[in-house]
Amino acid sequence: MDKNIVKVQKVNKYFSEILVLNDVSLKIQRSNVVVICGPSGCGKSTLLRCINGLEGLSSGDIIINDKSILDKNNLRAIRLELGMVFQQFNLFPHKTVLENIILSPIINIGVNKDEAIVNGRKLLERVGILQKENDFPSSLSGGQQQRVAIARGLAMQPKIMMFDEPTSALDPEMIKEVLDVMIELAHDGMTMIVVTHEMGFAKEVADKIVMMDEGKIIEESEPNDFFGNPKNNRTKQFLSKILN
Amino acid sequence: MDYTFHFGVLGTYWIWLAKGLWITIYISIISMFLALIIGLIISICRLSKIRFLVIFSQSYIEIFRGIPLFVFIIWLYYGLAMVSGINFEPVTAGIICLSMQHGGYLAEIYRAGIQAVSRGQWEASFTLGFSIINTFARIIFPQAVKIIIPPTANMFIGLFKDSALVSIIGVNELMRQSQIATSLTFRPFEFYTVTAIIYIVLTLFLSQIAKLLEFKMSNK
Numbered sequence A: 001m002d003k004n005i006v007k008v009q010k011v012n013k014y015f016s017e018i019l020v021l022n023d024v025s026l027k028i029q030r031s032n033v034v035v036i037c038g039p040s041g042c043g044k045s046t047l048l049r050c051i052n053g054l055e056g057l058s059s060g061d062i063i064i065n066d067k068s069i070l071d072k073n074n075l076r077a078i079r080l081e082l083g084m085v086f087q088q089f090n091l092f093p094h095k096t097v098l099e100n101i102i103l104s105p106i107i108n109i110g111v112n113k114d115e116a117i118v119n120g121r122k123l124l125e126r127v128g129i130l131q132k133e134n135d136f137p138s139s140l141s142g143g144q145q146q147r148v149a150i151a152r153g154l155a156m157q158p159k160i161m162m163f164d165e166p167t168s169a170l171d172p173e174m175i176k177e178v179l180d181v182m183i184e185l186a187h188d189g190m191t192m193i194v195v196t197h198e199m200g201f202a203k204e205v206a207d208k209i210v211m212m213d214e215g216k217i218i219e220e221s222e223p224n225d226f227f228g229n230p231k232n233n234r235t236k237q238f239l240s241k242i243l244n
Numbered sequence B: 001m002d003y004t005f006h007f008g009v010l011g012t013y014w015i016w017l018a019k020g021l022w023i024t025i026y027i028s029i030i031s032m033f034l035a036l037i038i039g040l041i042i043s044i045c046r047l048s049k050i051r052f053l054v055i056f057s058q059s060y061i062e063i064f065r066g067i068p069l070f071v072f073i074i075w076l077y078y079g080l081a082m083v084s085g086i087n088f089e090p091v092t093a094g095i096i097c098l099s100m101q102h103g104g105y106l107a108e109i110y111r112a113g114i115q116a117v118s119r120g121q122w123e124a125s126f127t128l129g130f131s132i133i134n135t136f137a138r139i140i141f142p143q144a145v146k147i148i149i150p151p152t153a154n155m156f157i158g159l160f161k162d163s164a165l166v167s168i169i170g171v172n173e174l175m176r177q178s179q180i181a182t183s184l185t186f187r188p189f190e191f192y193t194v195t196a197i198i199y200i201v202l203t204l205f206l207s208q209i210a211k212l213l214e215f216k217m218s219n220k
Ligand SMILES: Nc1ncnc2c1ncn2[C@@H]1O[C@H](COP(=O)(O)OP(=O)(O)O)[C@@H](O)[C@H]1O
Pocket: A015, A020, A038, A039, A040, A041, A042, A043, A044, A045, A046, A047
């Protein structure tokens, strides 16, 4: 078994004429947490969306758990192994909290309903909102919705969880409750790819920090080096901007 | 004016109108049901990424929204029958025309409703491993329905009123029954007044239901 569960290999991605990912290569080991940062519009979301096949590649390849994303037959299997949490939560508004969580395991993995409910409640307890199981998402705060979204992803028992700026749409007082859930997940050994500018989170749990700029990975290092001794000038500028 | 009103004829002929009303309701409901299915299929084609289906659905919508129902009914019943040898029963011809035209209207209503559901919903659903069909049926459409129902109810009112046009090919619905009764009694004012009132009352009733649905949907 390859120790790298995700391998992004020389990926280019164009939107019409514009090169949004420029020769991006990245390896992620099992149980590692990789934080991706970089200025708005540099291609972070596009990279995550390429990894789970929401966007096609213009060239290059992505291998998830030994399966190439280029083979259309792998797409579903890859998505079942990859959870994703979005900035805008994207909970299903016509379903209750518990239904949001159990629907996919029932339909897409064939888990029986009772088992899905038991498991769903465990997850809700883990993210601290069991008492809201029968509420609709619209009645929850942003932080609560995002925790439900994390539970919904976890209900699929994914091998990898991706987060695309999970706290950017939240009021400041709710950021911590979401980060705490993510930190716990990291300590439990989940492989995580996290796009975030929460540098405290990165310091605490990241094995690797990746800095992107204009579609390129310009720096890739361990947190100590990244914060203590950034090599790239752009990284220095970026850090001084967001750390103040 | 030396016309003496004589609504008494209704005492003898009300049963004719009642039968006609029954046919009107029957045609409207069947046509609506078919229009719902046609509209769904056409709107899905319209939103698909398959070029042929997009062109097909666009053409469908333009043609069947563009043709006056009156012309369509006569074309299908007299014109098409002549060249193709297919002779539809008048009721069948009427239902085909009503449902195909209103299916075109509905396709646009559906499309607007489906497009109003955010892209994030599709993406979240795909990410969880749902197929495109399950995504549509379980995630997108149930949300779109809320947006779709009020205009659909209003469209049904239009269809109900349009159904009077099928009298021209001899379907014995409300309008035609009252024409026949008129020709037997020479009482056009009485029959057409009552007929108009029946349409108005039922339309009012239906629009109350539409309003109620609209209210319910906006509070959900
Ligand atoms: N679907 C799309 N069509 C065209 N351009 C897009 C699309 N999605 C993203 N882009 C462009 O690609 C670039 C990278 O976007 P994105 O990956 O969202 O950046 P980030 O997440 O780092 O802010 C931006 O310039 C954005 O405008």
